[in-house]
Amino acid sequence: MNRGFISDGKGNAVIAFDTKTFKTIKVISITGTDADGIIYDPFSKKIFVFEGDGKAAVVVDPQKLTQVGSIAMGGAPEFAVSDEKGLVYNNLEDKSSLNVIDTKTMKVIKNYPLNPCGGPTGLAIDKKNQRLFTVCRENKGMSVIDISTGKIVQTLPIGTGVDAVIYDAANKLVVASNGDGTASIFKQNSPDSYTLTQTLATQYRAKTMAMDLSTHKLYFPVSDYQKGTKNPVAGTFKLLVYKLN
Numbered sequence: 001m002n003r004g005f006i007s008d009g010k011g012n013a014v015i016a017f018d019t020k021t022f023k024t025i026k027v028i029s030i031t032g033t034d035a036d037g038i039i040y041d042p043f044s045k046k047i048f049v050f051e052g053d054g055k056a057a058v059v060v061d062p063q064k065l066t067q068v069g070s071i072a073m074g075g076a077p078e079f080a081v082s083d084e085k086g087l088v089y090n091n092l093e094d095k096s097s098l099n100v101i102d103t104k105t106m107k108v109i110k111n112y113p114l115n116p117c118g119g120p121t122g123l124a125i126d127k128k129n130q131r132l133f134t135v136c137r138e139n140k141g142m143s144v145i146d147i148s149t150g151k152i153v154q155t156l157p158i159g160t161g162v163d164a165v166i167y168d169a170a171n172k173l174v175v176a177s178n179g180d181g182t183a184s185i186f187k188q189n190s191p192d193s194y195t196l197t198q199t200l201a202t203q204y205r206a207k208t209m210a211m212d213l214s215t216h217k218l219y220f221p222v223s224d225y226q227k228g229t230k231n232p233v234a235g236t237f238k239l240l241v242y243k244l245n
Contacts, residue, residue, distance in 0.1 A: 003062055007035040007049050014038070014049055014058075016065055026065045030058045037090075041082040044103035048088060050077035057090065059106060069106050073099055079123040079164070081132070083147070091120035091134055098134065098150065112150030117143045122165035124174065129191040135162040135176045142176050142184065144194065153192045158184040159199070163207035168216060171244065177202070177209035177220060202240055205230070218242040 003025065006015040012033060016025040032054030039048050040062070047060040055076055059069035075092030077099070082088050088101040092111075096118050100110040114120055118138025125132055131153070132145040140160055144153040161179025168175070172188040183200040206222040220240040223232035 001062060005038060005040070005047050005060070005062065007038040009033075009035045014047065014060055016062070028060060028065055028067065030060070030067050031070055032056045032058055037077065037079050039080050039082060039088070041088055041103055042084045043082065043086050046103065048080060048101075050080055050090060052076040052078070052093070057101065071101060071106055071108065073108065074111070075099075078121045081123050081125040083125065083127060089123060089125065089132055089147075091123050093119055093121060096120060096136070096138075098132070098145065100150075110150065112145070114143060114145075114152065116155055117141060117152070121163050122176065124165045124167040126167050126169065126188070126191070128169065131191050133165050133167055133174050133176075135165045137162055142174070142186070144192070154194060156184075156186060156194055156196065161205070161207055164209040166209060166211045166218075168211060168213065170213070171216060173197075175200075175209070175211070175218065177207050179205050179207040181206065183209070183218070183220075200242065202242075206240060216244050 002019045004017050004019045014028040032051040034051050034053035035049050037050035049058040057071040061068045075095035078091040078093045080090035090099045096114050098112045099108045102109045117136035120134045120136045122135040130147040135142045141155045142158050143155045158176045159178030159180045159182040165176045174186045176184045181204045185198040186194040187197045203222050206220040210219045224236035
């Protein structure tokens with residue numbers, strides 16, 4: 001459909017735009033507050049918007065460009081991923097647990113505790129091997145989860161202030177982006193075995209990340225910050241780009 005969707009946390013809205021012209025198609029008002037994580041689920045053909053303060057997932061129809069539902073999450077949702085077969089997985093940051101959403105009924109059908117993970121943020125999926133990767137700020141760890149059982153397979157140390165995590169299936173790499181100016185890169189030896197291969201130096205607070213899975217390049221949006229603060233310096237916004245050697 002050549003449509004992109006952005007969550008607007010302060011405006012309580014979803015912004016639909018044309019991916020070719022980048023022009024806004026519609027600002028879609030949604031219920032709840034603090035719209036944050038947002039994904040497209042190919043199975044249900046719906047947009048899911050996760051609201052931290054509202055403790056809900058809002059469902060948007062990308063064709064009609066309207067809200068068509070809301071799902072009570074029982075906690076503050078963070079990142080989410082789809083298995084593209086009818087299930088969406090979502091971290092609850094304040095509960096340190098994982099919700100499983102059935103996109104056919106639009107209800108939470110399971111909740112798994114993530115101990116020893118505390119304060120989970122980013123979430124990635126290995127669909128082939130049925131593993132989830134959740135990254136957590138409180139214990140500075142990345143936990144590997146068996147999707148079929150919800151059990152923690154392994155927990156690995158990462159940097160502080162983590163936000164996002166990505167799984168590169170072609171290269172069998174898992175990358176966690178940390179606010180301390182590093183990215184922790186793990187090699188997947190098997191579905192249940194992982195080894196730290198590199199601690200990539202990025203930049204302070206470069207904790208948001210994306211990967212182009214066709215080129216395997218990593219992108220980190222970041223600004224410079226006033227010393228000792230979280231206040232960005234005006235005019236310093238940049239995009240850091242890394243590639244495999």
